[in-house]
Amino acid sequence: MPQPVELIIKNADQLLTLATATPDNPLGIITQGSVAIGRDQVVWVGAEANLAKEVLVTESTRVLDAQGKVVIPGLIDAHTHLIFAGSRADEFDLRNIGISYQEIMGRGGGILATVAATRKASKEELYRLGVRRLNRALRWGTTTLEVKSGYGLSLEHELKMLDVIKELSAHHPVDLIPTFLGAHAIPEEYKGQREKYIQLICQEMIPSIAERKLAIFCDVFCEKGAFTYDETEQILRTGIKYGLKAKVHADEFSNSGGAILAADLGAVSADHLLSAPAEALAAMRLRGVAAVLLPGTSFVLGLKRYGPARSILAQGLTLALATDFNPGSCFTQSLPLIMSIACTQMHMTVAEAVLACTSGSAKALALPDKYGKLAPGSPADLLILDITDYRFLAYQMGENPVETVIKEGRIVIENRHLV
C-alpha cells in the first residue's frame, strides 16, 4: 500500500543500495533508481518505474531529480581525532626531509605538542574549530564520524574534549560517536611515572567518563613508544568493566600484539594493522573484530607499507576505511581521497572502497545493521554525487563529487553549499 513521503530522490543513473548485494552486483546498484524518505528514515528504495505505484507523492513531497547522477549512503568515518587546537605544519616539513614520526615524538613534538595547544584552548575555541571541521567533513559526504579524545591527557582536559564532542553532536548535522583515548600518550607531567598515569586513567578518568556517558568506546595506542600490550589490556578491561566498548590502535609501526589482544577482548575494531601478523587477522575474524585501515596515514608518513587490505578481504573480515584525521600524521577529512589512496596503494576496487566507507565502517562503530545502506528502515543519510558512475568517486582523485547531502531526511548541503 502506498505510503506518503516527504522527500524523494528519483531517477539516479546509479543508486547504490549496498543492501542487496549479489556476486554480479556487489553494491546492490539500481539503475534509474529512486529512494523515498519519511521523516528521518528511508521508507522505500526501488526502480523509478515502480515509484508511482508504491509511493504516495503528496503536494508537500519534495522531489529531487538525480538524472545523470549517483546516489549513495552518507559516508561514515570510523576513526578521527577531530578535536584539537594548533597545527603541526612545521613537523610536516621536518618529516618529509627525513626525520621520523617516532623521532619527532621523542623530541616532545608530535602528540604532546597538540596536547599542549589543546589544554590551552577553551571549550568555545574547540567547539568553533569543530564546527569548521564538521562543515568540511559534510562537504566531503561524511554524515557520521567517530571522534577520539586523547589531546587532554588529564581528567579535566579529557572531559573538556568529550564535552565539546557531545555538544557538537547535539548541534551539528553530523553525528559524532565519542571514543575515550586517554591512553594516547604519556603526558609530560607523568614522564617516568607511567604506572601512575595508567592508574589515573583506570581509577579516575574511565569511571568519570562512563558515569557521564561521554564515550561509547575506549581506545588505546598500543605501540612501541606509546602503551605496552599489558598496559593496553589493563586499560581496555577497565573500560569494558565500565560499559565502554573496546577499540585498539594496533600494530601500526611494529607488531605489539594489539590485534591479537583486540580479538582476545572481543573489541569492536582493531585499527592501523600494518604490522599485524596473519594469525592476528585470523583471530580477529573468529571474534568478529572489524579491521579499520587508515591508508592516508601511511601516505602522509611516506611509508611504503600499507595495511593488508587484500588479506583482510580474502579472509572475510569486516573492513572499514577511515581518514585518521589528525594534525600530525594525516591532515585530511576527505573519504573520497582516502578511497583513491586505498584503491591505488592497497589494490582495492572502488566497490570495495565504497563498502569500506559505508556498511564496513558502520560495523566498525557497532552501529545497527541498516546503517551504511539504503534500505527501508535505514537512516535517511545519503549523498547525490555529480558523476554518472560511482567509480569516479576514487578515480577522479582529489575532486569532490558531492553535490547534495541529506542527513536524517533533511537537506544539509545543496549544490555544494551548506543550507
Place this chain on the structure above:
Amino acid sequence: MPQPVELIIKNADQLLTLATATPDNPLGIITQGSVAIGRDQVVWVGAEANLAKEVLVTESTRVLDAQGKVVIPGLIDAHTHLIFAGSRADEFDLRNIGISYQEIMGRGGGILATVAATRKASKEELYRLGVRRLNRALRWGTTTLEVKSGYGLSLEHELKMLDVIKELSAHHPVDLIPTFLGAHAIPEEYKGQREKYIQLICQEMIPSIAERKLAIFCDVFCEKGAFTYDETEQILRTGIKYGLKAKVHADEFSNSGGAILAADLGAVSADHLLSAPAEALAAMRLRGVAAVLLPGTSFVLGLKRYGPARSILAQGLTLALATDFNPGSCFTQSLPLIMSIACTQMHMTVAEAVLACTSGSAKALALPDKYGKLAPGSPADLLILDITDYRFLAYQMGENPVETVIKEGRIVIENRHLV
C-alpha cells in the same frame, strides 16, 4: 612617486613574492604584505606599512583585505592532457587489482581507448568538456596550464584538438599553452607501419600545425611501447626546424635515453624522469633543460618509485611539478594535492613544492622571467588562500584553500565561486 592602481590586496599574513629569495627566506615572504595591480600587471609589492606612501589609492581602486590569509602567485601546471572525451574508470579498477598500465595499453586500451572517444567527439563537445575542466583547474588555483594534443593521432583530429585549445585560451580566463603530441601512440590504422605514421607526423602534421601557429611545443612519448630514441629525435628535430620548442616524455618506466636526448636537442623540459640516470640529469643541467616531475602519476599507477626530486634539486636543475592530468594515469587537476604527494613521497619541503608549481613551472614553459612571481612587471595572476601559513597548502592534504583567484588583474573566483 605614487602611481594609481585599480586593485589592491593588502595586509596578507604571508605574501609569497618568490622574487626576492634569500637563504633565510627562500620564498621572499613579506609578512603583512600588500600587492598593487594596474591593468593586468603587478605594479607594486611591499609591506603594508609602505603601501600608503608608495601607491596612490583612488576612489575607483578596489581593495581586498587579506588579513589572516596567504597570497601567492597563480599556480602554473606545466604538463596536462586536458582535452579528451570518454573516461577510463574501468581501467582504474583493472590496474588496481594488478593489471599493469603497459598490459592495458597492449590490449588496445589505454591511450588508444581515449583516441577512439576523442575522434568521435565534436569540437563543441570537446570545448564544453574543456570549459568544465578549466573551471575546476581555476578553483584549485591554476591560472596557466600547458595542454597537449595526442588523442587525435590523425591530421584532422590533432588539428581539431589544437583548435579547441586555441578557442579555450581565447575565451576562458585560464591561459592555455599548446603542445603538439602527435607522437603519443601509434594509432590503430598504422599498426605495423610505424614509419608511415612518423612520416605523417613529420611531413604533414608538424608543417600544418606550425603554419597555423597552433602549438608552441612539440613533445614525444619516448618509451618502450611508444616511440624509440631515434624516432623521438627525428620528430623533435623536425619540430624544431618548424619553430616548435621541444619537450620529451622521458624515462618514465625505463631508461630510453629521453632525458639525454632532451639535453642534446636543447629541449625546454624533460618530463617524468623516474628512470633517468645521473648523467642525464647532469647533461640537462648543462643545457638548461627543466625537469618536470609528475608524482600524481606514480601515485595513481601504484608505483613505489617517484621522480628523483632530491637529486634534481641538489644538482641545481630547474624543477617543475605538474598534474599530468589525463584520463588514464592521473585524473586529478589539483596542484595542491600534487604538492602533498611531492612533499610526502619525494621528500620535498612545501617551499620547494610551491616554487616548483610557480616560478619552476614558468621556466618549464619558457615563460618570461617575471612569470610565477609577484614583482613589479609580473602578470597579475594571484591567489588569496584561506590559510595563515603557506605550508597548509600541502600539509592540509586534499583540501582546497583557494578563496579568491585574480587572473590578469581581474577577479575570476571570489570566495570560492566563479564570477
